[in-house]
Amino acid sequence: EAQVTQNPRYLITVTGKKLTVTCSQNMNHEYMSWYRQDPGLGLRQIYYSMNVEVTDKGDVPEGYKVSRKEKRNFPLILESPSPNQTSLYFCASSMDRIFNSPLHFGNGTRLTVT
Amino acid sequence: AQSVTQLDSQVPVFEEAPVELRCNYSSSVSVYLFWYVQYPNQGLQLLLKYLSGSTLVESINGFEAEFNKSQTSFHLRKPSVHISDTAEYFCAVSMHSGGYQKVTFGTGTKLQVIP
Numbered sequence: 001e002a003q004v005t006q007n008p009r010y011l012i013t014v015t016g017k018k019l020t021v022t023c024s025q026n027m028n029h030e031y032m033s034w035y036r037q038d039p040g041l042g043l044r045q046i047y048y049s050m051n052v053e054v055t056d057k058g059d060v061p062e063g064y065k066v067s068r069k070e071k072r073n074f075p076l077i078l079e080s081p082s083p084n085q086t087s088l089y090f091c092a093s094s095m096d097r098i099f100n101s102p103l104h105f106g107n108g109t110r111l112t113v114t
Numbered sequence: 115a116q117s118v119t120q121l122d123s124q125v126p127v128f129e130e131a132p133v134e135l136r137c138n139y140s141s142s143v144s145v146y147l148f149w150y151v152q153y154p155n156q157g158l159q160l161l162l163k164y165l166s167g168s169t170l171v172e173s174i175n176g177f178e179a180e181f182n183k184s185q186t187s188f189h190l191r192k193p194s195v196h197i198s199d200t201a202e203y204f205c206a207v208s209m210h211s212g213g214y215q216k217v218t219f220g221t222g223t224k225l226q227v228i229p
Binding site for chain 1: 120123146148150155156157158159160163165204208217219220221222
């Protein structure tokens, strides 16, 4: 089954404790992206990756890091989480070269930073 | 820069009544348009898309959307809603920018179907 898998689904942590949210897709997609969803703000892009070792900032990159060492994986790293990063996070992928292709989303990771 | 406006944050509607969820966008270049649906505790799923051709596009579960270039709108409609349509709906605009797919989402509209 074609899918985007995120882990964990729920995460509660404390300020300053480094964490990683994993994302993996099995569709051989080149393009992957991270979004955060906040009430009234919709989805905002954090980082995206066009291919292995190619990443770039989205609209709200501050406080986040990503890496793309393999095509299928695109982890999101919070080196020093803060309460304003409490949010619902989604990983998504699509066929990069066909820029009219839709995004495939994971089921989300709800992060709470206390 | 492109932007997407969903005018209604919440839309309550009775079961079997018609509904329209509004979406307007602004962009200086050609765009592709999408509606995504998010059911509780799930990720977003593609509902329908407009790429080119006929301005009226349909989904398999009875939704339709019409691309209106002059009004820069892509409103979503359904003639008769079901309880199972209760979800949040996001309009999205995709354009080719700097060699990659730039997708901008609206803020979402929560559709609440009342029995």
